Structure formats: structure tokens, C-alpha cells
Amino acid sequence: MSTSLTPELMPDPKLPVTAEPEVVPARGTSPGRAKLLAFLRHRGTWIGGSLLVVFLLMAALAPLLAPYDPLAVNADVGLTAPSWAHPMGTDDFGRDILSRVVYGSRLSLVVGFSCVAISAVVGTLIGLLAGYFRGPTDSVLMRVMDVLLAFPGLVLALALAAVMGRGMLSVIVAVGVAGVPTFARVTRGAVLGVVNTDYVLAARAVGCRSTWILRRHILPNVVAPVIVMTTLYLAYAVLYAASISFLGVGVQPPTAEWGAMTNAGRGVLVQGWWVSTFPSVMIMLFVLAVNVMGDSLRDALDSKLRRS
Amino acid sequence: MGAYVVRRLVAVIPIMLGVALIAFLLLHLAPGDPISLLVSNFDQGAPPDLVNQLRERYGLNDPLWLQYVHYVWDAVRGDLGTSIFTGRPVTQMILDAAPYTAALAGASIVIAVVLGVTLGVVAAVRRGTWWDNASIGVSLFGLSIPQFWFGMMAVLIFAVNLHWFPSSGSGSFSHLVLPALVLGISASAAIARLTRSAMLEVLGEQYIVTARAKGLREVTIISGHALKNAFIPVLTLIGLQFGRLLGGTVIMETIFNRQGLGTLMLTSITRSDFPLLQGTLMVVAAVYVLLNIAVDVSYAWFDPRVRL
Numbered sequence: 278m279s280t281s282l283t284p285e286l287m288p289d290p291k292l293p294v295t296a297e298p299e300v301v302p303a304r305g306t307s308p309g310r311a312k313l314l315a316f317l318r319h320r321g322t323w324i325g326g327s328l329l330v331v332f333l334l335m336a337a338l339a340p341l342l343a344p345y346d347p348l349a350v351n352a353d354v355g356l357t358a359p360s361w362a363h364p365m366g367t368d369d370f371g372r373d374i375l376s377r378v379v380y381g382s383r384l385s386l387v388v389g390f391s392c393v394a395i396s397a398v399v400g401t402l403i404g405l406l407a408g409y410f411r412g413p414t415d416s417v418l419m420r421v422m423d424v425l426l427a428f429p430g431l432v433l434a435l436a437l438a439a440v441m442g443r444g445m446l447s448v449i450v451a452v453g454v455a456g457v458p459t460f461a462r463v464t465r466g467a468v469l470g471v472v473n474t475d476y477v478l479a480a481r482a483v484g485c486r487s488t489w490i491l492r493r494h495i496l497p498n499v500v501a502p503v504i505v506m507t508t509l510y511l512a513y514a515v516l517y518a519a520s521i522s523f524l525g526v527g528v529q530p531p532t533a534e535w536g537a538m539t540n541a542g543r544g545v546l547v548q549g550w551w552v553s554t555f556p557s558v559m560i561m562l563f564v565l566a567v568n569v570m571g572d573s574l575r576d577a578l579d580s581k582l583r584r585s
Numbered sequence: 586m587g588a589y590v591v592r593r594l595v596a597v598i599p600i601m602l603g604v605a606l607i608a609f610l611l612l613h614l615a616p617g618d619p620i621s622l623l624v625s626n627f628d629q630g631a632p633p634d635l636v637n638q639l640r641e642r643y644g645l646n647d648p649l650w651l652q653y654v655h656y657v658w659d660a661v662r663g664d665l666g667t668s669i670f671t672g673r674p675v676t677q678m679i680l681d682a683a684p685y686t687a688a689l690a691g692a693s694i695v696i697a698v699v700l701g702v703t704l705g706v707v708a709a710v711r712r713g714t715w716w717d718n719a720s721i722g723v724s725l726f727g728l729s730i731p732q733f734w735f736g737m738m739a740v741l742i743f744a745v746n747l748h749w750f751p752s753s754g755s756g757s758f759s760h761l762v763l764p765a766l767v768l769g770i771s772a773s774a775a776i777a778r779l780t781r782s783a784m785l786e787v788l789g790e791q792y793i794v795t796a797r798a799k800g801l802r803e804v805t806i807i808s809g810h811a812l813k814n815a816f817i818p819v820l821t822l823i824g825l826q827f828g829r830l831l832g833g834t835v836i837m838e839t840i841f842n843r844q845g846l847g848t849l850m851l852t853s854i855t856r857s858d859f860p861l862l863q864g865t866l867m868v869v870a871a872v873y874v875l876l877n878i879a880v881d882v883s884y885a886w887f888d889p890r891v892r893l
Contacts, residue, residue, distance in 0.1 A: 424603030427870040431832025432850070436608075436866055439854040440615035516731055520836060523733045526854060539734055543840070546737055547745050557734030565729035 312501075316577035325569030332563055336382040343376035347533045356549045366551035368541060370531075374555050377533035381556060384534045385515055385563060388449055392514035395453025397507050400460020401499065405491055407461065408468025419465065422458035430455045434517050438526050445534075448527040452517045456510050463506050467499040501578040508571030512564045519560050535560045586885060593878045600874055601867075605660060608866040609653050612859040660867065666860035668853075675864035678849060683868070685755050686845035689764055689837060690830050696769025697776055697830070698823060702812070704773065705780025705819075709788060710807060720777060727774025732833050736767045736840040753842035764837040771833065772826045779822050783815035790814075817888050824880035828873055 316322055335342060351371035359366040365374035403422065407415040425433065434448075434455040441447030471477060472495065480490045519536030521527035528534040530541055535556040542553025640646050644655055659666065665675035701724075708720035743763060744752035750763045787793065788811055796806045835847030846865050853861035 420599065420603065423600055424607060427600050427604050427874050428607075428866065429828035429831040429869065429873055431829075431835065432866070432869055435832075435835065435850070435854070436611060436862065439862070440611045512729070519731055520733060520832075523731075524835065524839060524851060526851075536731075536733075539731070539737070543737060546741055550741060553734060553737055557731050557737075560731045560734070561726070561729050564731075565725065568725060568729055 312577050316573060319573035319577060321569040321573035321576075325566045325571075325573065328562060328566035329570065332382055332386065332566065335379055336386045339380050339383055343373075343379040345373035345376040347372065347377040347380040348531055349373075356545060356552070358549070359551055365555045366549065368538075368552045369545050369549070372531075374538075374551060377538060378535070378555050378559055380533040381535045381538060381559065382563075384445065384528065384532070385519070385560070388445060388452075388518045388528075388534075389511055389515040389563075391449045392452040392456065392518060393507055393511045395450065396456030396460050396510055396514070397503060399453075400457040401464045401503050403457065403461040404464025404466075405468055405495060405499070408465040409472055409487070409491055409495060411472075415465075418461070422461045425455070425458040426462075428455075430513070431517055431520060435521055435524065435526060438521050443526060443529050445528050445532075448518050448521050451521070452514050455517065456514065459510065460503065460506055463502050464499050467502050468495055471495060471498045505571065505575045505578060508567055508574055512567040512571065515560065515564055515567070586882075590878075590882055593881065597871075597874055597878070601871060602657065604867060604870040605657050606653065608863045608870075609656055611866075612863055613649060613652070615859075656863075665864035665867065668858055668861045670853075670856045670858040670861070675861050678861065679846065679864055679868050682845050682849045685843055686831075686834050686838070686847065688761055689768065689834050689843065689845065690827075692761055692765035693768035693772060693830050693833070694823070694827065696765060697772035697826060700769065701773035701776025702780050702816075702819065704777035706784055706807065706812060708777070708781040709784030712785065717781075720781065724774040724777040727771055728778075730771065732767065732771050733836045733840060735771055736764065736837055739763050739767050740840065755838075755841075755843040755845070760841070760843070764841045764843060768830060768833045768837055772830055775826060775829075776819060776822060780815060780819050783818050784811055787811045787815045813887065817884065820880060820884060820887060824877045827876045827880075831869055831873055 349372060351367070353371060354363065354367050355371040356369045357363060357367045357371075363373050363375065365378060367373055368377075403418050407418040428436075434451040437451035437454055438447045441450060477490060477494050480494055485493075518527065519534075519539070522534050522536030523540045525537075525540060528537050530537050538556035539553040539560075542549065542551075542556070545552055637646075644652055647655070656666070663676055665679070667673070668675055668678060671678070704720045704724065708717045711717050740752045740763065743749045750759050752763075754760050793806060793810060796810050801810075834845060835850060837843065838845040838847040839851060846869060850862060850865040850869075852858070853865060
């Protein structure tokens with residue numbers, strides 16, 4: 278067994294990812310369509326989805342929703358408890374927490390989605406190449422992935438962010454890179470499951486180019502696990518990015534970022550619980566929404582991938 | 586089995602060489618020169634020959650590859666360099682800090698496994714009941730709650746308000762309780778979810794029906810037959826949770842002002858103490874890799890079908 282460091286939802290490389298014999302679909306319903314329907318019928322899709330829509334709207338309409346300027350310092354109302362004027366209270370600089378939380382959704386969404394985009398694109402590409410070409414390409418790429426996986430995710434991201442200098446961009450790259458090996462492994466596993474199927478061999482036999490085979494015959498088979506991984510890692514990425522900012526290495530104050538805001542509330546935890554609580558609750562709700570969506574995606578797309 | 590362990594340990598060598606390379610390159614390609622920090626307390630800038638002398642002493646004038654070879658060779662002999670900030674040997678600083686992190690991570694993983702497996706089994710056995718829903722709900726929240734905020738709330742409630750445990754420090758057992766509980770509970774969420782789904786799968790197997798038909802007691806069936814088989818995927822996840830735990834110790838050590846590797850890593854980042862950061866990265870990666878090998882080896886113990 279060499280399953281070390283494999284994510285719990287990595288499909289068994291020995292099995293084709295969609296090994297279950299599909300029930301012959303009725304006329305007009307493709308397997309993909311059936312999966313989409315299953316996804317749409319899932320309760321989690323609606324709960325998680327509507328929460329995510331709320332977050333997207335919040336980010337898009339931040340200037341309209343935020344009652345105050347998120348950066349405006351007001352010494353008169355320093356550290357006041359939640360009230361009608363400030364529904365989430367104010368921090369020790371008198372900044373309105375609600376406004377900062379609302380603006381913070383922009384950063385968290387941008388950071389979260391950018392991280393995952395980096396991990397998914399780079400990781401999937403590496404996994405495709407490694408699984409399809411095998412041989413030295415495979416060895417070299419996967420050894421590099423093994424080395425990256427030798428670091429705990431947060432530790433790697435933290436170190437990367439630290440050397441790249443503080444700020445949003447380095448957090449994005451750091452958390453993005455930290456996620457690459459997981460995607461590469463999952464994708465490679467899925468590729469190995471189909472690379473020796475008859476249709477791939479036939480495509481090779483008739484002289485199709487590798488890029489064509491990869492795009493037309495292999496990629497569709499790895500889409501399902503990659504989508505599931507994407508939602509799963511989105512949840513991790515948001516938590517990692519917030520943790521890095523919380524530890525003071527990521528997005529710096531006074532920028533309204535949920536992790537950095539929580540950290541800022543640490544000094545006044547006893548006098549003002551609300552300063553750190555509301556940004557953290559937002560992180561939790563966002564991650565919860567993503568997790569719930571991820572669960573229903575997993576249920577709909579791939580019964581082989583276990584819940585964790 | 587012995588041969589397998591040896592083979593896995595040999596495979597650690599290239600991985601650690603890669604880890605060293607990453608740790609080494611990260612910090613040498615990073616902006617900022619450790620020497621300029623070292624001499625930053627000179628008001629009118631440091632004398633150039635002093636800078637040069639220091640560069641010579643730390644071997645920074647050598648070509649990069651030679652510096653890497655020196656670094657690895659020293660590391661093999663247990664010398665991870667000298668902290669730029671404190672002037673103490675990095676190895677010694679790490680050895681001083683490591684027991685605290687080991688205690689925290691060890692206590693957390695025990696809590697995580699006991700709590701997670703119990704919750705998962707209860708949920709699976711009482712499928713569809715209030716117990717099941719509560720356990721699913723709790724673990725979903727556990728997955729989504731940011732560890733840093735969870736830790737801060739624990740401090741606020743159990744240290745500041747109830748005075749049950751100290752809020753900071755790392756000396757005694759009572760200092761360990763809160764951070765270990767926070768980390769353990771947060772890691773138990775994923776374990777509970779996977780245990781539940783693995784148990785549900787196993788409980789539908791024929792041999793469970795047979796065991797029931799034989800008239801075995803339900804407790805024996807659950808613990809002896811079902812859990813033993815369901816535990817194998819859970820074991821993989823536990824290996825992964827080590828990574829989350831090691832990352833989590835950084836956060837907990839920060840919140841609870843505990844000594845440990847995480848604190849060491851963070852201070853090395855804030856002080857740009859490159860040798861210390863390199864050293865902690867190396868040690869954390871080595872520990873993580875070895876823990877994962879231990880998990881792989883333990884498969885054979887839980888599952889006689891696994892031949893190593």
C-alpha cells in the first residue's frame with residue numbers, strides 16, 4: 278500500500294472512476310444530464326447554493342450594503358457593542374464591523390476562488406501529463422508533488438507566503454501552490470483508470486495526436502473528481518488564507534479581511550468579543566456553504582468518492 | 586513487513602533532499618538578505634568589510650549549489666545552522682520546542698480519533714435518527730469553523746470567564762487541555778463523517794447479516810466485525826489529519842502563547858531568521874512524512890489482507 282498522503286477522496290487508481298455500469302438511459306437523458314438533475318434535486322445544493330449567492334451578492338453590492346466606510350476611523354465610537362447604529366459593533370478604532378465584514382467578502386471570495394483556480398489548473402495539467410505519458414515524465418512530476426506533499430498544507434502555504442512578502446497576492450499564490458499536489462494526484466489516479474481502456478487504445482491506434490486524446494477522451498473522465506476536489510479545496514483555501522492572515526503573514530491591517538480582522542480582535546477579545554466573532558462567523562458560513570455544495574456534488578457526480 | 590518498512594524509509598531520503606531543496610531555495614530566492622538584517626543596528630550602515638566577513642562566515646559567497654550541499658551535509662550530521670537572531674544552534678532550539686508541539690499534537694490526535702470514531706459509529710448505528718442528524722450537523726460545523734476562532738472562543742469562555750484552565754503558557758498539563766481539545770474536536774469532524782459513511786457501507790455486508798444470524802451480541806458485531814473493517818479508510822484519513830493537526834498547532838500555539846515548533850516558525854518569519862525557518866520546515870516535513878509511513882504500516886495490523 279502506498280496510499281500515504283492521498284486525499285481521502287482520491288479514487289482508487291486501479292478502478293476506472295466511472296466503473297459502475299450505467300443504467301441504460303432512457304431516450305433523451307444522457308448520464309451527464311442525469312447527474313446534473315441529481316445534483317439539482319439534492320437538498321444541499323439549494324442550501325449551500327443560496328448561501329453562496331448571498332455571499333456573491335454581498336461582495337458585488339458591498340458599497341451599497343455597507344452602512345459606513347470600512348476604513349473610516351472614528352474615535353468617538355471605539356469598541357462599542359452591537360447596537361442599532363452598528364449592528365455588529367465597532368472595533369477599537371471605531372470602524373464599523375458590519376461594513377468591514379461586507380467588504381471583507383470581496384477579498385475572501387477573490388482569494389478563495391483564485392487559489393483554487395491555480396491549484397486546479399496547474400494540478401490537473403500535471404496529473405494529466407503524469408498519468409498519460411507515464412515513464413520519466415510521471416516519475417519526475419510526481420516526485421516533485423511528493424516533496425510538496427511532505428509539508429503540511431498550512432505550513433507550506435505559510436512559508437511560501439512569508440518569503441513572497443505580505444499581501445493578498447502572495448497569499449493567493451501560496452495557498453494555490455499548496456493545493457497543486459492534491460489535484461495532481463487525484464487527476465493522475467483518474468487518468469490511470471482510463472488510459473488503458475479500449476477507446477483510448479483505439480484512438481492511439483488510428484494515430485490520434487496525444488493532445489487530441491487527452492482533451493477528447495481523457496479529460497472528460499477526470500472532470501468529475503476534479504470538480505469535487507475543487508469545491509473541497511475551496512473550503513480549505515478560504516480557511517488556509519484566513520489562517521495565514523490571522524497569523525499576521527497574509528493580508529495586512531487595516532485591509533478588511535476576515536482572518537486579519539479576527540486577529541485584530543484577539544487583543545480586545547475580553548472587552549469586545551464581537552470584533553473577532555463576526556468576521557469568523559462569516560468565514561464559517563462561507564466554508565459551510567461550500568462544504569454543503571461539495572457534498573451534494575460528490576453525491577451526484579461520483580458515488581465512489583467517499584464523504585469525509 | 587520489515588523489508589517494507591526499510592523500503593519506505595529509504596524512499597524518505599529523496600523526499601527529504603527535495604524538502605531541503607525547497608526550504609533552501611525558498612529562502613535564498615526570497616527578497617531580503619539575512620546579513621543586512623543582522624547588521625541593521627548600525628546607524629550609518631555597516632562597514633562593507635564586516636558585511637563581507639559575515640557573508641563569508643555564513644558561506645553566502647559560495648555558489649548556490651555548494652551552499653545547498655553544505656546545508657544538506659550539515660543537516661545529516663544534525664546541524665541545521667545557527668539562528669541569526671539568537672545566535673543559538675537551530676537544532677537545539679528545535680529540540681527545546683519540539684516536546685511541546687509533540688504533546689499538543691499527540692493529545693489532539695487521540696481526542697480526534699476517539700471522538701470522531703465514536704460520533705461516526707453512533708451516527709451510523711442510529712441511522713436516520715436524531716443522533717445521526719446531530720452528529721452530521723456537528724461535524725459539518727466542525728469542518729467549517731475556523732480553528733483560530735474556535736481557539737479564541739475557548740480562551741474567552743473556559744479561561745477568561747470560567748477560570749477552569751490557564752489562557753496562555755505551556756508549562757503544565759492544564760495548559761495543554763484547552764488547545765488539545767480545540768484541535769482534537771476540530772479534527773474529529775472529518776473523522777466522524779468518514780467513519781459514518783464507512784460504517785454504513787460495512788453494515789450492509791453479508792458477513793454482518795451472518796454475524797447477526799449467529800446471534801452475536803450487537804456490541805460484538807459493531808466493534809468486532811463492522812468497525813474493524815470500516816476503520817481502514819478512516820486510517821488513511823487520520824494520516825491526512827496529522828497534516829491538518831501540525832498546521833493547527835501553529836495556530837493554537839499562537840493563540841495560547843505556547844512554546845513549540847509553530848511559535849518557532851512564526852517568530853522566525855517575523856524576524857526573517859532564515860536558518861531557523863529552514864530548520865523548522867525540515868523537521869516538520871520529516872515528522873509528517875514519518876507519521877504517514879507509520880499510518881501505512883499500521884494498515885497491515887488492522888487489515889490482514891494487506892501484505893506489506
